[in-house]
Amino acid sequence: MNAEVFLLAAKEIEGLNHPTDTIVPVWDLLVRIFHWSLVLFFFLAYFLDDDLIVIHSYAGYGVFLLLLFRLLWGFIGTVHAQFADFIPSPFVLRNYLRDLVRGYPERYLGHNPAGAAMIILLATSLLVTTLSGICLFALEGSGPLSETSVAHWPGGLLENIHNLFADLTLMMVVLHVGGVFLSSFMHRENLIKAMISGKKKRS
Amino acid sequence: MAILIFTAQGIILDLVQRGNLLGKRISSVSVSIDDIESFIEECGACHVAYPPGLLPVESWERIMAGLDDHFGDNAELDDTSSEAIKKYLYGNALRMGHPSNVSQMIRNLPETPPLRITELPNFLFDHEDVMLEKRKSELGNVTLSQCDECHENASSGQFH
Secondary structure (H helix, E strand, O other), X not given: OOHHHHHHHHHHHXXXXXOOOOEEEOOOHHHHHHHHHHHHXXXXXXXXXXXXXXXXXXXXXXXXXXXXXXXXXXXXXXXXXXXXXXXXXXXXXXXXXXXXXXXXXXXXXXXXXXXXXHHHHHHHHHHHHHHHHHHHHHHOOOOXXXXXXXXXXXXXXXXXXXXXXXXXXXXXXXXXXXXXXXHHHHOOOXXXXXXXXXXXXOO | OHHHHHHHHHHHHHHHHHOOOOHHHXXXXXXXXXXXXXXXXXXXXXXXXXXXXXXXXXXXXXXXXOHHHEOOEOOOOOHHHHHHHHHHHHHOOEOOOOOOOXXXXXXXXXXOOOOOHHHOHHHHHXXXXXXXXXXXXXXXXXXXXXXXXXXXXXXXXXXX
């Protein structure tokens, strides 16, 4: 085999294994349903508060149950849904943020480290919001904790926590969407579309 | 984790039990339009016709039992109006497990609930800023019992 043929063959193999424009599935169906249901239920709960408390509570329950599902899916879900795939070490996160500031962040097929950090903060904030909401509901004799000692917890403090974390969540949503736009722009890809179709270019 | 699972299980039970979305917002006690009219006519003659959902039954019972000295005034009623008003108040009073747009008023009620809405723990928490402004005398002449000074639709139970 002469050198030229060998090189061609090598290129072809490389081309087959690493096609730059191959579309691959990244976000599975449950991850996508989770994401957009969470958006819907969060905004429902956020904007329909005291006046429509029954709908507010259903929406809040929705958020809570979705978070529990996602927690489970982070262990048994598909590749890029797994926490092990995207939870960054502080070292990796720091390096990614440094590269981001310098303008050449590495592209990730799944969540990038900054996005992953945002997701963890968002989920934690939503969990605090929903749990404090369920506690407040218990103070009014409703919901799953109404027959427990939670029903005697201080309402003022709980309400402050509930409102604070709901507002924090909203701020984080803004940052999250900002990050999505920034990343989409830097890597010339549509990440919003990817969260709808579930598919992305391999590289 | 166990707490989360326990809570999730409770949510599902709650969803199953509640079934219909708006069932609990409507009182199960049948109150006629006449009862409501007596209430608005008699009580609303002197002050805001406070929605019954703002105080628990115990408070309304004590108020109705002491109308001869109603916060310093004689507000005695004839038996017919009194009975109609009692039916309306007791049937729609603040109670545990009935989510509504004012159900948060029941949070942290003391053993003996107050007679004044303005002494409910949740009322005090929600009106901290108003009391501060009052002290700065911007709202100097308004007392906290005049809900409708700030909440236009107070007598129809809309406070937000």
